[in-house]
Amino acid sequence: MTIKVLVVDDSNFFRRRVSEIINASPYLEVIATANNGKEAIDMVVKHKPDVITMDVEMPVMDGITAVQKIMDLVPTPILMFSSLTHQGASATLDALDAGACDFLPKKFEDIARDKQEAITLLQQRIQMIARRRVQRVPEKKSGLVKPVANVATTINPTLSRLQPKNDGHEVAIKSTATHRNKASGKSYNxxxxxxxxxxxxxxxxxxxxxxxxxxxxxxxxxxxxxxxxxxxxxxxxxxxxxxxxxxxxxxxxxxxxxxxxxxxxxxxxxxxxxxxxxxxxxxxxxxxxxxxxxxxxxxxxxxxxxxxxxxxxxxxxxxxxxxxxxxxxxxxxxxxxxxxxxxxxxxxxxxxxxxxxxxxxxxxxxxxxxxxxx
Known part of the structure; x- marks a missing residue:
């Protein structure tokens, strides 16, 4: 079963480029695209994708506002694309506060040593967040937003390089660690x-x-x-x-x-x-x-x-x-x-x-x- 992806970006070139990379994976499929946040919301409601890739800066409705509204309407794992500038960083952090799961630079060469590595990384990031069900939870004191994940991640064979070895199906390792409600007595520096x-x-x-x-x-x-x-x-x-x-x-x-x-x-x-x-x-x-x-x-x-x-x-x-x-x-x-x-x-x-x-x-x-x- 493929992971359904919605690609959102105001650049037709970038939408096409990202879609080609996503569709090159046997585990992923782009089911729709949108060129602004408002269109993205309509597409999410209509197609109910498993993952959304979202640009930060777009006309009509920017990515941050779109993330907020999507997390209110149909909570969905979102991967943001951002420029590697201080302003871009600040906007991306706003999107993470709003409920986005992760981010990648728009210039793929900034995150990888070669084209194939960048392609693999993008595909893996999408797969890793695809099975996380998130919900928008406002923080009372700081106004921050916390995405809560509560479903195990499905691991495909292509993820073995980045993920600890498992049985090849579902990560469901039950921790043997205990949770104490009192101090252990150790001292720390x-x-x-x-x-x-x-x-x-x-x-x-x-x-x-x-x-x-x-x-x-x-x-x-x-x-x-x-x-x-x-x-x-x-x-x-x-x-x-x-x-x-x-x-x-x-x-x-x-x-x-x-x-x-x-x-x-x-x-x-x-x-x-x-x-x-x-x-x-x-x-x-x-x-x-x-x-x-x-x-x-x-x-x-x-x-x-x-x-x-x-x-x-x-x-x-x-x-x-x-x-x-x-x-x-x-x-x-x-x-x-x-x-x-x-x-x-x-x-x-x-x-x-x-x-x-x-x-x-x-x-x-x-x-x-x-x-x-x-």
């Missing part, structure tokens, strides 16, 4: 969080719930382009009680401050809490990489790290989390039901690395309990 697809909304939900006097410094690794991490850190800082900034070389970890790894680079943390940002190996798939940052924390903070893996495609973070656990640090994972994509959390859970599997709306509360925060 840093909180580290790694995430990818669905991460911007997940991080907003967690960080906005933390108090201004939060006891620990926070290290954040989100798969995201450089222009997006700058805009995202600014948005988080304006919405949170804690301080949030894009990390820079020379920053020293301080309690109550979160440091977001800059896109396109790698972030290392030294034993004295000093941050080092560098270009990293070009061969690495992820820049920033959760594995790289977590590995540096395992070396510098050993058993004093509380690390959490949130929603995301692939298995980045598994090896770094394994190193942290071998040093005595604590590893948690987001549970499957609340993930947009249960790839990264599944990887650490299935490997027996995570000690707890926690619903997104319980993560902040669980952190505060673990740290005995007053």
């Amino acid at each position: 840093v909180l580290a969080i790694g995430t990818s697809t669905g991460g911007p909304v997940a991080l907003q939900k967690i960080l906005t719930a933390l108090p201004q006097n939060f006891k620990l410094p926070i290290v954040l690794v989100q798969h995201m382009p450089g222009t997006f991490t700058k805009a995202f850190s600014e948005r988080l800082n304006s919405n949170c009680k804690i301080t949030v900034k894009e990390a820079e070389t020379g920053d020293i970890l301080k309690p109550g401050c979160a440091y977001l790894a800059p896109g396109g680079k790698q972030m290392l943390i030294a034993a004295n809490g000093q941050i080092k940002i560098h270009e990293g190996n070009e061969a690495l798939n992820y820049k920033p990489s959760v594995d790289i940052t977590f590995a540096s924390l395992a070396k510098s903070y050993t058993n004093k790290v509380l690390a959490i893996i949130l929603t995301g495609m692939g298995a980045d973070g598994r090896d770094g989390a394994r190193l942290l656990k071998s040093k005595g640090s604590e590893i948690w994972a987001q549970d499957e039901a609340s993930c947009v994509v249960y790839g990264m959390p599944q990887a650490v859970t299935k490997a027996g690395i995570a000690t707890e599997s926690i619903a997104l709306d319980q993560v902040a509360k669980r952190i505060l309990v673990e740290l005995k925060h007053e």
Whole structure:
């Protein structure tokens, strides 16, 4: 059974290009196209697609408004296309707040080393979010919007490169991790969080719930382009009680401050809490990489790290989390039901690395309990 896709963009050339890529996959089929948000809403109601690809900037009705209305009328997984500019990043983050699941740059060469890799990535992204049923849930305090996923993702063989190995059919791994309602008694010097697809909304939900006097410094690794991490850190800082900034070389970890790894680079943390940002190996798939940052924390903070893996495609973070656990640090994972994509959390859970599997709306509360925060 193919995944039905609606392609929305005001450029006829781009609609045709994206449609050709989608239809080249045996698992995907473009059932309709639209050239603005208003047409998109009509097409969604008429055709009920499994996934929508949506441009941010369009005449008549822009993509952000269209996402809001679609999530109110017929909640559907939406993949946004955006320009890699600060303004484009801000608009895309607005679309994610409104309920979109994920985004990709409009210039495919910005996300891949060659044409075939870009084609494969787009097809995989659509497949990964296709089986997530989402609903628009306004946040009371910050006005943010959370897409809630509650159906297991169907995995096709073509996804094996990015997804932890499974039986080839449905990801339905039941976590053996337990969820405690009281502190473990461990002590920590840093909180580290790694995430990818669905991460911007997940991080907003967690960080906005933390108090201004939060006891620990926070290290954040989100798969995201450089222009997006700058805009995202600014948005988080304006919405949170804690301080949030894009990390820079020379920053020293301080309690109550979160440091977001800059896109396109790698972030290392030294034993004295000093941050080092560098270009990293070009061969690495992820820049920033959760594995790289977590590995540096395992070396510098050993058993004093509380690390959490949130929603995301692939298995980045598994090896770094394994190193942290071998040093005595604590590893948690987001549970499957609340993930947009249960790839990264599944990887650490299935490997027996995570000690707890926690619903997104319980993560902040669980952190505060673990740290005995007053």
